[in-house]
Amino acid sequence: MTVPVPVIVAGLLPQSRQQAYREHSGKDVARSTIYRLLERHGWRKVVPRPRHPKADQAAQSAFKKTAPHGTPRGLSPG
Structure with a gap:
């Protein structure tokens, strides 16, 4: 069973997200691609x-x- 990519990269730091995506897909992508x-x-x-x-x-x-x-x-006097 393969885990969808967003589940893999959701809880990681930005650099770790890129690395996890690279390991999962075998492709090197920009950080903006991960956020999109x-x-x-x-x-x-x-x-x-x-x-x-x-x-x-x-x-x-x-x-x-x-x-x-x-x-x-707003307070009344007295």
Whole structure:
């Protein structure tokens, strides 16, 4: 049973994708060809949402629990 090329190259780094494709097909292709192949088969790059390395999750959740709702303009006086 042969594995489809997109499955072989999907989770690899760009250089590794080219090498895996070369080993699978016996042809040397450009990196853009690999990306077009993946796009044609519906694959897309998914990356996690960035977070600051010094972000304090505990402080953020505490702020969410104690912060007033709305903006200062949106709060009613008194």
